[in-house]
Amino acid sequence: MRHWGIAVAIGLAAMAGAAFAQGDVIAERRAGLKRMGGHMEAMKPVADSRGDPKPLEARIDDMIAFYRTLPARFPAGSGTGDTKALPAIWQDFPRFEQANTALLGQLATLKTAAASGNAAGFAEAYAQTGPQFCGGCHRPFRAR
Numbered sequence: 528m529r530h531w532g533i534a535v536a537i538g539l540a541a542m543a544g545a546a547f548a549q550g551d552v553i554a555e556r557r558a559g560l561k562r563m564g565g566h567m568e569a570m571k572p573v574a575d576s577r578g579d580p581k582p583l584e585a586r587i588d589d590m591i592a593f594y595r596t597l598p599a600r601f602p603a604g605s606g607t608g609d610t611k612a613l614p615a616i617w618q619d620f621p622r623f624e625q626a627n628t629a630l631l632g633q634l635a636t637l638k639t640a641a642a643s644g645n646a647a648g649f650a651e652a653y654a655q656t657g658p659q660f661c662g663g664c665h666r667p668f669r670a671r
C-alpha cells in the first residue's frame with residue numbers, strides 16, 4: 528500500500544511539473560512579446576518625426592534575436608491556459624513559421640535602414656511592419 532502511495536505521489540508531482548513547465552513557456556513568450564511591443568512603441572516617434580534611426584539598432588537586434596526563437600516558444604500543448612494563441616497555430620505550423628520568417632525579413636530591412644541612418648527608408652519600413660508583418664501573424668493566429 529505504501530508503495531502505491533509513493534508511486535501516485537511521484538506521478539502527481541511529475542504531472543504538476545509538466546503543467547508548470549507549460550505555464551512557464553506561455554508566461555515567458557508573453558513577456559517577450561510585450562517587450563517587442565515596447566520596441567515598436569519606442570520606434571514610432573522616431574519614424575513619425577523622420578528622426579535618426581541609428582540609436583534604434585539595438586532594439587531591432589533584440590527583436591531579431593527574439594523572433595528567431597519564436598516558433599520554438601509554441602510547443603504542442605501550449606495553446607491552453609493563460610494564452611491567446613489560437614489552435615490554428617498547430618493546425619498549420621508551417622504557415623505560422625512562414626509568418627514569422629516574413630517578419631524576420633522585414634526586420635532585416637529595418638535594421639539596414641537604421642544602421643545606415645536612412646531616416647526616410649526607416650520610416651517607410653516601420654510603417655509596414657506593424658500592420659503587415661505583426662498583424663500578418665496576429666490576424667490568423669492570435670485571439671483578440
Ligand code: HEC
Nearest residue numbers: 557560561563564567610611612626627630661664668669
Ligand atoms: C509568427 C506569429 C507572430 C508574429 C510575427 C508576431 N506575433 Fe505577436 N503574438 C503572436 C501570438 C500567437 C500571440 C499570443 C501569445 C500568447 O498569448 O500566448 C502574440 C501576442 C503578442 C502580444 C501580447 C503579449 C501579451 O500577452 O501581453 C504583443 C504585445 C505582441 N504579440 C506584439 C507583436 C509585435 C510588436 C510584433 C511585430 C513586431 C508581433 N507581435 C509579431 C504571434 C506573433
